[in-house]
Amino acid sequence: MPRFRLSVRARQDAWGFAFALPAVILFGVFAVYPILRTFYLSVHRYSLVGTPEFVGLTNFRFILTDAGFAQTLRNTGFYALGTYGPVLVLALVMALALNTGVPFRNAFRVINFIPVVISWAIVAIVWKILFNHQGLINQFLGAFGIDRIPWLQSTTAAPWAVIIPSIWKELGFYTVIFLAGLQTIPRIFYEAARIDGAGRLQAFRFITLPLLRPILFFATIIAVIEGVKVFIPQFVMTGGGPSGATKVIAVSIYETAFAFGRMGRAAAMSVLLFAIVLVLTSMQNLVYGRDRS
Amino acid sequence: MMRPPQPGANPRPPSGFVKRLRRHPLLLFALVLQAALVLLPLVYMLSTSFKLPVEVFEVPMRWIPRELRIENYIEPLQQRPFVRWFVNSTIVAVSVTFLNLVTSVLAGYSFAKFTYPGRNILFGFILATFFIPLEAFIVPLFILVRDLGWLNTYAGLIIPAGGNAFAIFFMRQNLMTMPNDLIEAARIDGASEPRILLSVVLPLMRTAISSIAIFCFMWNWNSFLYPLLVATQDAYRTLPIGLASFESAYSTNYPQLMAVSFLAMLPVLIVFFILQRQFIEAIALQGVKG
Numbered sequence: 001m002p003r004f005r006l007s008v009r010a011r012q013d014a015w016g017f018a019f020a021l022p023a024v025i026l027f028g029v030f031a032v033y034p035i036l037r038t039f040y041l042s043v044h045r046y047s048l049v050g051t052p053e054f055v056g057l058t059n060f061r062f063i064l065t066d067a068g069f070a071q072t073l074r075n076t077g078f079y080a081l082g083t084y085g086p087v088l089v090l091a092l093v094m095a096l097a098l099n100t101g102v103p104f105r106n107a108f109r110v111i112n113f114i115p116v117v118i119s120w121a122i123v124a125i126v127w128k129i130l131f132n133h134q135g136l137i138n139q140f141l142g143a144f145g146i147d148r149i150p151w152l153q154s155t156t157a158a159p160w161a162v163i164i165p166s167i168w169k170e171l172g173f174y175t176v177i178f179l180a181g182l183q184t185i186p187r188i189f190y191e192a193a194r195i196d197g198a199g200r201l202q203a204f205r206f207i208t209l210p211l212l213r214p215i216l217f218f219a220t221i222i223a224v225i226e227g228v229k230v231f232i233p234q235f236v237m238t239g240g241g242p243s244g245a246t247k248v249i250a251v252s253i254y255e256t257a258f259a260f261g262r263m264g265r266a267a268a269m270s271v272l273l274f275a276i277v278l279v280l281t282s283m284q285n286l287v288y289g290r291d292r293s
Numbered sequence: 294m295m296r297p298p299q300p301g302a303n304p305r306p307p308s309g310f311v312k313r314l315r316r317h318p319l320l321l322f323a324l325v326l327q328a329a330l331v332l333l334p335l336v337y338m339l340s341t342s343f344k345l346p347v348e349v350f351e352v353p354m355r356w357i358p359r360e361l362r363i364e365n366y367i368e369p370l371q372q373r374p375f376v377r378w379f380v381n382s383t384i385v386a387v388s389v390t391f392l393n394l395v396t397s398v399l400a401g402y403s404f405a406k407f408t409y410p411g412r413n414i415l416f417g418f419i420l421a422t423f424f425i426p427l428e429a430f431i432v433p434l435f436i437l438v439r440d441l442g443w444l445n446t447y448a449g450l451i452i453p454a455g456g457n458a459f460a461i462f463f464m465r466q467n468l469m470t471m472p473n474d475l476i477e478a479a480r481i482d483g484a485s486e487p488r489i490l491l492s493v494v495l496p497l498m499r500t501a502i503s504s505i506a507i508f509c510f511m512w513n514w515n516s517f518l519y520p521l522l523v524a525t526q527d528a529y530r531t532l533p534i535g536l537a538s539f540e541s542a543y544s545t546n547y548p549q550l551m552a553v554s555f556l557a558m559l560p561v562l563i564v565f566f567i568l569q570r571q572f573i574e575a576i577a578l579q580g581v582k583g
Contacts, residue, residue, distance in 0.1 A: 012407065012486065013407065013408070013409035013410075014409075015407070015486035016406070016407025016408070016409045016412065016486075017403070017407075017409050017411075017412075018403075019399040019400065019402055019407070019486075019490070020399065020400045020403035020404065020412065020415055022395070022399060022400070022455075022456075023396040023397070023399065023400035023419060023456050023461055024400070024415055024419075026396060026452075026453075026455045026456035027418065027419050027422060027456045027458070029437075029453075030434065030437070030453040030454075030455075030456070031422040031425075031430070031456070031458075032418060033433075033437070034430040034433035034434040034437055035422070035425060035429070035430045035433075037430070037433035037436075038429065038430045038432065038433050041432065041433055048436070048439075097320055097323070097324060098324075100317060100320065101316065101317065102320050102321055102324065103317070103321065104321075104324075105324075107328075108324045108327075108328055110566075110569050110573070111328045111331055111332060112327070112328070112331060113569070113573055113576075114331060114332075114335070114562070114565070115331060116576070117511055117561050117562065117565045117572065118515075118558050118562070119517075119532070119533045119536075119557065119558070119561070120515060120517060120533070121515075121517060121533035121534070121537050122533070122536065122554045122558050123334075124537075125536065125537075125550060125554050126335075126337070126338050126551070126554060127334065128540075129337075129341070129349075129547055129550070129551070130334060130337065132350065134350035134352075135350065136337060136354055139352055139353065168330070168331070168334070172331075173576060176573050176576045176577050177576065177577060179577065180577030180578070221424075225424065225426055228426075229426035229427075229428040229429070231428060231517070231518050232517050232518070235537075236537055236540065249428070250426075250428040250518070253428060254431075257432045258435075258522065263432055263436070266432045267432050267433070270428070270429045270430060270431070270432060273426070273428060273429045274429040274430075277424065277425065277426060277429070278424075281424060
């Protein structure tokens with residue numbers, strides 16, 4: 001009897017493992033292997049032909065002392081903060097606004113979500129025209145007597161010309177996530193707070209924020225990753241220019257690997273990107289505490 | 294939502310709707326303004342798409358074009374293989390979504406309901422990749438796909454994207470809340486494991502599957518960096534990549550550029566408007582479950 005049971009159990013286990021197998025193979029081959037391979041390549045010189053040649057930490061030494069790459073890191077930080085700081089705050093405001101009894105709120109929610117479903121490539125192309133020297137945005141500013149801004153040609157304006165469409169595109173996604181979070185908070189909490197004489201701000205501070213914490217945590221992690229890995233808006237709108245003013249890590253990796261053929265150096269940049277994501281997400285773990293799974 | 298007042302019914306106080314309208318005038322105004330800002334670039338796109346190139350930067354901007362130049366929508370389709378790119382996008386996004394669903398239902402079920410040794414380690418590895426952006430391992434991934442001879446093939450566009458860490462995580466979470474009794478009962482009845490999955494588990498996962506399907510489809514339809522590298526020939530480009538290449542080559546003909554961009558946007562927008570509830574819920578669930 002016990003032996004029979006064991007074999008049933010073993011058969012179950014085998015089926016369980018078999019069910020996981022397709023995913024495990026795909027992830028092993030197309031994620032885990034290339035991730036490990038990134039570390040390997042980062043200490044080699046390789047140009048897509050021949051065999052990789054071991055060069056120690058040369059690639060890291062190069063990128064960490066290169067002024068251009070330091071600029072790239074600053075640009076990435078600027079983009080991530082400049083885009084996702086406002087996005088998270090505005091999304092919370094939007095979610096709070098849509099969580100009231102305001103009329104047409106479903107229509108607003110749907111409209112606000114439209115940019116999320118549009119390809120980044122299309123968004124970047126449209127905004128590139130809007131930011132044209134003679135484009136609609138400069139026309140609008142002109143109406144207020146502001147001189148035309150060379151949005152895509154100036155090193156000070158170009159980073160903003162990439163950030164603004166990003167806020168436009170990303171807002172709806174985080175609004176929906178926050179709104180879903182707000183809707184899980186039972187109304188009775190607010191009623192109880194009101195009876196106890198708490199004002200709206202107090203209710204927000206002591207009910208909404210703490211209960212929204214897990215979702216804020218999740219959203220911030222996603223936002224940080226999205227921010228530091230950004231590629232399409234810069235690639236399509238500015239190509240990283242003018243003079244590197246909007247070059248971010250992913251654009252730099254792309255360029256180094258596929259325009260200059262320096263796979264090793266691009267892999268070293270990838271390792272750095274990987275490290276940045278790791279540090280930032282674990283920092284968030286500390287900030288928010290690990291109060292959920 | 295709002296019921297019209299019944300004729301002959303008691304005279305009612307202002308309906309909830311009107312009351313709500315009165316209670317939030319400023320909020321409503323702000324939301325209308327925000328909605329306008331969201332829609333403006335899209336209206337601009339549509340308006341520009343019917344113009345002559347010289348009319349694009351006219352001051353003041355003419356929102357309704359002098360005449361509707363439908364040619365802007367036709368000429369680019371004759372110059373570049375937009376139809377092919379559209380077909381490619383459809384093939385790739387549908388296949389990847391299908392693969393994502395199959396692998397995530399299987400793996401999610403395996404990780405949630407089986408107790409074989411090592412399952413948590415396997416799940417941990419897969420989940421970890423969710424936090425590692427593709428951009429961080431795109432170079433070796435490209436080399437791998439090249440070495441497999443999959444550059445400019447559908448296999449290269451589809452198979453490496455077949456596993457989706459978020460989908461697996463989502464399916465696992467979803468199944469964890471499902472009671473084991475049903476599965477146990479089916480086992481006692483002598484049903485085989487695949488049969489249990491197909492006839493007991495799968496019917497209960499309908500909502501999760503449709504959420505993940507929408508999510509994966511949207512994600513893959515808009516995917517950019519990976520197809521940019523894997524499909525370098527026109528014949529295998531997807532729509533976003535084709536558009537970007539059209540933009541860099543024909544960037545001066547803004548009306549045509551806007552026309553094809555609008556065309557490329559339309560299918561997803563239509564699907565979105567039909568399934569808007571599911572779309573939004575799919576994203577919302579992501580936050581709540583995560």
